Amino acid sequence: MSKFKRGAGKGVPAISTASLPDIVFMLLFFFMVTTVMRETTLKIEVKPPSATEVKKMEKKSLVSYIYVGPPTEALQANFGSAARIQLNDVTFSRKEVGEIQQFILSEREAKDEKEIPYMTASIKADENVTMGIITDVKTELRKVNALKINYSTKKRD
Amino acid sequence: MASNRRDLPEINAGSMADIAFLLLIFFLVTTTMDVDTGISRKLPPMPEENIETPEIHKRNIYVVLINKNNRVLAGIGSPATMVEIDGNGIVSESLKEDVKKFVSNNGRIETSSESPDKAVVSLQNQEGTSYSMYIQIQNELTKAYNELRDEQSINDFGKGFDKLDAVEQKKIKAFYPMKISEAETKAN
Numbered sequence: 001m002s003k004f005k006r007g008a009g010k011g012v013p014a015i016s017t018a019s020l021p022d023i024v025f026m027l028l029f030f031f032m033v034t035t036v037m038r039e040t041t042l043k044i045e046v047k048p049p050s051a052t053e054v055k056k057m058e059k060k061s062l063v064s065y066i067y068v069g070p071p072t073e074a075l076q077a078n079f080g081s082a083a084r085i086q087l088n089d090v091t092f093s094r095k096e097v098g099e100i101q102q103f104i105l106s107e108r109e110a111k112d113e114k115e116i117p118y119m120t121a122s123i124k125a126d127e128n129v130t131m132g133i134i135t136d137v138k139t140e141l142r143k144v145n146a147l148k149i150n151y152s153t154k155k156r157d
Numbered sequence: 158m159a160s161n162r163r164d165l166p167e168i169n170a171g172s173m174a175d176i177a178f179l180l181l182i183f184f185l186v187t188t189t190m191d192v193d194t195g196i197s198r199k200l201p202p203m204p205e206e207n208i209e210t211p212e213i214h215k216r217n218i219y220v221v222l223i224n225k226n227n228r229v230l231a232g233i234g235s236p237a238t239m240v241e242i243d244g245n246g247i248v249s250e251s252l253k254e255d256v257k258k259f260v261s262n263n264g265r266i267e268t269s270s271e272s273p274d275k276a277v278v279s280l281q282n283q284e285g286t287s288y289s290m291y292i293q294i295q296n297e298l299t300k301a302y303n304e305l306r307d308e309q310s311i312n313d314f315g316k317g318f319d320k321l322d323a324v325e326q327k328k329i330k331a332f333y334p335m336k337i338s339e340a341e342t343k344a345n
Contacts, residue, residue: 017174020174021170021173021174021177024174024177024178024181025177027181028177028180028181028184031181031184031185031188032184034188035184035187035188049288049289049292049293051196051292051293051295051296051299052296052300053196053296053299053300053303054194054195054196055194055195055196055197056192056193056194057192057193057194057195060193063193120197122193122195125288126288127287127288127289127292128287128288128289129287129288130284130285130286130287130288131282131283131284131285131286131287131288131291132284132285134288134291135282135284138200141200142200142201142202142203143203145202145203146200147199147200147201147202148197148199148200149197149198149199149200150195150196150197150198151195151196151197151198151292151295152193152194152195153194153195153196153292153296154194155194
């Protein structure tokens with residue numbers, strides 16, 4: 001009888017954690033691959049308005065972002081509180097709106113010629129800006145024939 | 158030498174999990190899985206010189222005016238027939254219903270559009286109009302067209318617009334083309 005009960009006193013053996021690093025690494029690689037780090041640091045504040053009829057943006061590589069909004073508090077000493085336009089890492093005042101043409105042209109240079117008609121300009125504007133500056137931006141886009149635009153908005157139910 | 162190699166201790170891999178966890182948590186925190194959403198529009202090309210803009214009959218234009226105080230005036234044709242929709246930043250449902258009625262009129266009422274194909278919505282804003290109001294109006298106009306397209310698709314194909322394939326969607330879009338004309342911003 002005792003032959004069968006010999007090991008019973010030792011209790012449950014410890015679960016091997018040897019494969020734990022593998023599991024964690026798997027998760028790690030997943031997040032490393034899916035992470036998109038923001039390329040530009042915003043020098044202006046952008047809180048987009050919300051809308052119900054929004055659509056997802058496709059082909060992110062073909063989207064050029066134009067940010068419009070008031071400068072962040074730290075930069076208001078330099079630039080004042082009037083709305084500014086940010087392209088890549090540089091901000092421009094409303095008078096310098098013509099820089100958008102150069103921006104779009106340089107964005108186009110990096111892309112294949114076939115892709116140019118599919119390029120979209122996404123206007124990420126703060127909800128408190130006025131239409132004057134937005135219209136200026138749109139006029140500049142029309143001048144360089146970048147006609148596909150997208151008003152960036154949050155989804156609201 | 159041989160015994161030396163045998164004695165080489167195994168590196169303890171117990172802390173590997175901790176290091177991996179640390180990295181994992183870093184990426185977990187920095188990841189933003191936000192998708193970009195927005196309202197898409199197509200701008201008209203710059204007008205070429207010496208080309209006259211085609212005349213559109215008054216009954217085929219639905220005008221939406223937003224002034225610098227974010228008050229909205231809307232109606233078919235001339236300003237005399239327009240009504241104020243709503244002030245103070247909120248757009249009522251009536252704008253959407255009005256646009257739907259106007260676009261899908263098909264010549265029934267004398268003073269409204271002749272066909273969805275000819276119907277044009279003209280959106281005009283002023284320099285001081287707020288962007289959020291403008292987006293709200295754009296949203297309502299999009300909603301009006303989306304609902305019309307949805308109704309038409311249920312009528313024709315028996316299912317919602319977003320369930321149709323590309324060819325069928327094109328047909329519906331050709332039936333209800335979204336024609337939103339935006340005049341240049343008026344000063345003051």
